[in-house]
Amino acid sequence: xxxxxxxxxxxxxxxxxxxxxxxxxGFTLREYTMHWVRQAPGKGLEYVASxxxxxxxxxxxxxxxxxxxxxxxxxxxxxxLEMSSVRIEDTAVYYCVKxxxxxxxxxxxxxxxxxxxxxx
Amino acid sequence: DIQMTQSPSSLSASVGDRxxxxxxxxxxxxxxxxxxxxxxxxxxxxxxxxxSTLQSGVPSxxxxxxxxxxxxxxxxxxxxxxxxxxYCQKYxxxxxxxxxxxxxxxx
Numbered sequence: 001x002x003x004x005x006x007x008x009x010x011x012x013x014x015x016x017x018x019x020x021x022x023x024x025x026g027f028t029l030r031e032y033t034m035h036w037v038r039q040a041p042g043k044g045l046e047y048v049a050s051x052x053x054x055x056x057x058x059x060x061x062x063x064x065x066x067x068x069x070x071x072x073x074x075x076x077x078x079x080x081l082e083m084s085s086v087r088i089e090d091t092a093v094y095y096c097v098k099x100x101x102x103x104x105x106x107x108x109x110x111x112x113x114x115x116x117x118x119x120x
Numbered sequence: 121d122i123q124m125t126q127s128p129s130s131l132s133a134s135v136g137d138r139x140x141x142x143x144x145x146x147x148x149x150x151x152x153x154x155x156x157x158x159x160x161x162x163x164x165x166x167x168x169x170x171x172s173t174l175q176s177g178v179p180s181x182x183x184x185x186x187x188x189x190x191x192x193x194x195x196x197x198x199x200x201x202x203x204x205x206x207y208c209q210k211y212x213x214x215x216x217x218x219x220x221x222x223x224x225x226x227x
Contacts, residue, residue, distance in 0.1 A: 035216065044221040045156070045164060045207050050214055059214030062121070095163065099211075106154050106211065108166030108175055 002026040002109045004096045009114030012086055020081040020114060022096030030054070030074035032107070033099040036081045038092035039113075046092075049081065050099065064090075086118045122147045124210055126219035132227045139195040141222045143208035148188045152212035155184055155193045158221075159204045167206075168193065200226055 008020040022034070036048040049060045049070040058070050069082040079096060094116055098109040123146040133139050143153065151171040156164040166175045168184040171191055181196040195202055203226055208219040 037218075044205075045158070045209075045218040047209070047214075047216045047218060050216065061215050099216075104152075104211070106166055106169045108169075110163045112163060 002098065002107075004098060004109060004111035006094060006096050006111045006114035009094065009116045011117045011119060012083075013120050014086060014088060014118055016086055016118075017082070017084040018086065018116060020083065020094055020096075020116070022079040022081075022111060024077050024079070024096075024098070027098065029072070029077050029079070031101050033101075034070075034072060034079045035097040035099045036070060036079075037095045037097055037110075038090075038116075039095070040089070040092040043092075048094070051079065053101075083116070086116075088118050090116060091118045092116060121215055122149065122210060122217060124208060124217050124219040126206075126208060126222050128222060129220065130223040130225075132225050133198050134227045135198055135200060137198045139198050139202075139224060141193045141206055141224075143186075143191040143193070143219050145189045145191075145210055149210045149212040151187050152210060153184075153186065153191050154209045154211060155182075156207045156209065156218075157202075157204045158207065164207065195224075198224070198226070 003025045005023045035050045051070045055072045067085045072079045093113040095113045096111040098107045153171045155168040158164040172184045205221045205223045
């Protein structure tokens with residue numbers, strides 16, 4: 001059974017840092033592109049970042065580029081999102097998504113999300 | 121970057137009605153378009169990918185069409201359990217932008 005479990009969310013002050021983790025099981029992580037997607041309270045879905053299967057290619061939304069870093073450890077079955085210089089508007093539920101393999105067919109697997117609150 | 125728009129932003133329809141939601145990309149994305157359903161308080165659920173391929177387990181009243189810049193999601197006969205917000209997402213290349221969403225409820 002495919003499982004994605006996010007952790008690391010919490011309360012952080014503006015300008016601070018936080019590292020989110022996504023621990024996966026039930027599939028071979030090194031075969032899949034992975035995404036982080038967020039949803040601010042009462043708002044829509046926002047693509048945040050993605051990493052290809054070997055981690056050599058990463059992409060970011062303009063809103064987080066230069067502040068957030070996505071990475072992965074395929075041996076530890078974990079994907080990370082390092083958040084720095086956080087802003088009030090980064091407050092959201094952050095979802096880890098098993099995106100696709102080389103066929104580029106979305107898998108539809110999402111984690112349950114972890115809540116990040118940026119507040120002083 | 122390619123922008124995604126959706127219309128309408130919300131709609132109210134009766135049970136059994138045919139419902140159509142439109143998604144438009146600011147540039148062509150071939151058929152790299154997915155549709156998600158998000159019920160209140162729940163994780164998004166993949167309904168359709170490759171613009172028109174139904175994800176396994178999704179009821180056949182859902183269908184998708186389109187290619188290039190214009191796409192539609194159709195619910196052939198709206199059911200009470202379809203009350204949700206629907207999002208399109210492009211995935212031809214990063215950033216994999218979502219549309220702003222369409223909220224569907226029952227009249």
